[in-house]
Amino acid sequence: MTDPGRSQSPLRLTRADLDALPAYVPGRSPADLARELGLPEAIKLASNEVPYGPLPGVVEAVAEAAAGVHRYPDMGVVALRAALAERYDVDADRIATGCGSVALAEHLVRATCLPGDEVVYAWRSFEAYPIIAATSGATSVRVPNDTGHGHDLTAMAAAVTDRTRLVLVCNPNNPTGTAVRRAELDRFLAAIPDDVLVVLDEAYREFVTDPEVPDGLSYLDRPNVAVLRTLSKAWGLAGLRIGFLVAHPEVAAAIRKVVTPFSASAAAQAGALAALAQADEVRRRCDLVIAERERVTEAVRKLVPDVPASQANFIWLPLGDRAVEFGRACEARGVIVRPFAGDGVRVTIGTPAENDAFLAAAEAALA
Numbered sequence: 001m002t003d004p005g006r007s008q009s010p011l012r013l014t015r016a017d018l019d020a021l022p023a024y025v026p027g028r029s030p031a032d033l034a035r036e037l038g039l040p041e042a043i044k045l046a047s048n049e050v051p052y053g054p055l056p057g058v059v060e061a062v063a064e065a066a067a068g069v070h071r072y073p074d075m076g077v078v079a080l081r082a083a084l085a086e087r088y089d090v091d092a093d094r095i096a097t098g099c100g101s102v103a104l105a106e107h108l109v110r111a112t113c114l115p116g117d118e119v120v121y122a123w124r125s126f127e128a129y130p131i132i133a134a135t136s137g138a139t140s141v142r143v144p145n146d147t148g149h150g151h152d153l154t155a156m157a158a159a160v161t162d163r164t165r166l167v168l169v170c171n172p173n174n175p176t177g178t179a180v181r182r183a184e185l186d187r188f189l190a191a192i193p194d195d196v197l198v199v200l201d202e203a204y205r206e207f208v209t210d211p212e213v214p215d216g217l218s219y220l221d222r223p224n225v226a227v228l229r230t231l232s233k234a235w236g237l238a239g240l241r242i243g244f245l246v247a248h249p250e251v252a253a254a255i256r257k258v259v260t261p262f263s264a265s266a267a268a269q270a271g272a273l274a275a276l277a278q279a280d281e282v283r284r285r286c287d288l289v290i291a292e293r294e295r296v297t298e299a300v301r302k303l304v305p306d307v308p309a310s311q312a313n314f315i316w317l318p319l320g321d322r323a324v325e326f327g328r329a330c331e332a333r334g335v336i337v338r339p340f341a342g343d344g345v346r347v348t349i350g351t352p353a354e355n356d357a358f359l360a361a362a363e364a365a366l367a
Contacts, residue, residue, distance in 0.1 A: 065270035073266035101243030150178030175346035177310030204312035206234035329365035
């Protein structure tokens with residue numbers, strides 16, 4: 001019997017290696033910041049959301065689906081997979097859906113890696129990648145970005161070993177906004193062994209304007225290429241958490257097998273179907289974001305000359321050790337951005353008024 005008076009060491013109930021793993025950092029609540037500063041509202045430019053509200057018909061579709069909340073959703077996501085197949089001109093058996101593309105990335109690592117297997121990705125890139133790899137027992141192989149803040153595909157190909165099972169290519173890259181062009185991606189894919197799965201993470205594909213940045217779906221003739229997309233960004237469904245994967249039928253089937261059962265809720269499926277019917281409106285909204293992206297980039301370069309060209313709905317300020325200080329300065333003026341300590345700051349493109357507020361905050365912080 002344990003003596004209650006004796007000091008006991010805490011019992012270890014979780015993996016010790018997770019202590020060193022950084023937690024995923026979500027964008028700060030604008031309501032909290034507004035209360036803290038005594039402002040009527042604050043501006044959130046930290047989570048790469050599109051600022052124009054739900055697409056027409058989405059709220060009504062979600063409300064209708066909510067009437068059946070006591071029933072399980074369709075686990076096969078049959079109607080949505082069929083709609084995605086039609087829109088992207090692929091077979092439905094190539095599609096798997098999940099709780100956002102980040103969940104599908106996690107399922108891909110689980111489906112390809114055993115403990116000790118390697119996952120190669122650029123760094124800095126999407127901050128969930130090291131978390132996904134570690135929690136699956138895989139080993140992260142981080143390849144530093146090149147001097148232009150983009151993927152160094154030559155170095156990434158050289159980092160592939162006989163232990164590599166998965167390579168993640170974030171295109172456009174989050175958080176730097178840089179994009180890989182077709183010629184360099186072609187060379188990279190030719191250098192990767194056929195038994196290594198290359199995942200093209202294209203969460204921001206709808207914002208790409210450079211014609212030399214390829215659509216990942218054009219590489220589906222390669223069995224070892226998979227493409228991730230999301231409906232959280234351009235399609236305005238961040239709160240519903242729905243993403244999809246397009247891959248070789250065997251890969252897609254494996255992901256459907258390991259995906260968390262019923263993770264695509266009935267509301268998410270209904271909202272996604274309604275959103276897909278609004279492709280013209282999505283294009284209009286993306287064009288508004290792209291126009292503002294160019295305006296904001298031009299203005300910010302007067303303060304930070306080496307801001308790279310972005311193909312996403314955000315820009316990257318490579319401020320290095322000044323990143324956290326800059327983020328705090330923006331927050332003090334009611335504008336929430338996303339600093340990455342020691343590297344830079346990611347700023348989502350918002351409405352013209354929101355962007356003007358950011359530019360004023362940036363000028364004050366960097367003057």
